[in-house]
Amino acid sequence: MRIYLDACSFQRPLDDRSQPRINIEAEAVLTILQLIESGHLELLSSEVLRFEIDRIPNQYRKEQATEMLKLAAHLIELNDEIEVQADKLVKTGVKPLDALHLASASWAKADYFCTCDDKLLKKHNILKGIATEVVSPLQLVAEVAP
Numbered sequence: 001m002r003i004y005l006d007a008c009s010f011q012r013p014l015d016d017r018s019q020p021r022i023n024i025e026a027e028a029v030l031t032i033l034q035l036i037e038s039g040h041l042e043l044l045s046s047e048v049l050r051f052e053i054d055r056i057p058n059q060y061r062k063e064q065a066t067e068m069l070k071l072a073a074h075l076i077e078l079n080d081e082i083e084v085q086a087d088k089l090v091k092t093g094v095k096p097l098d099a100l101h102l103a104s105a106s107w108a109k110a111d112y113f114c115t116c117d118d119k120l121l122k123k124h125n126i127l128k129g130i131a132t133e134v135v136s137p138l139q140l141v142a143e144v145a146p
Helices: 007-014 020-037 047-054 059-069 080-091 096-107 118-122 137-144
Strands: 002-005 042-046 074-076 112-114 133-135
Touching: 002 020, 002 096, 007 020, 007 047, 007 059, 020 137, 042 047, 042 096, 047 059, 047 074, 047 096, 074 096, 080 096, 096 112, 112 137, 118 133, 133 137
Parallel strands: 002 042, 002 112, 042 074, 112 133
Antiparallel strands: none
């Protein structure tokens, strides 16, 4: 099963875990990473994801996210199809970077696109045109945990 984690998912285990929701999502992301390491899931990366992670101002967080990205089996390079689909998503109100992530995941036929972004998760009606299911880390664990 192919999955795409967005930048906020990679960052979740590094967030302040004093809030119950953040702690639970952090544990879910760590479980997903374990499933990737054990070969139960296939992680996809993209040029967009690398770009966004390179922009993280905190050096420790950037290094940790970069290390997690090394688990990716495939790198999705930007192409015209991805850019066209991203433009369509932007016109529906999706932020440009999110649109590029979603379009990359869809183009690569990821089974799941995982995000902690509530606004993006709430746009599921708009996202029906993509070939990837958009889920939270908790939803993803519920779907894929053996």
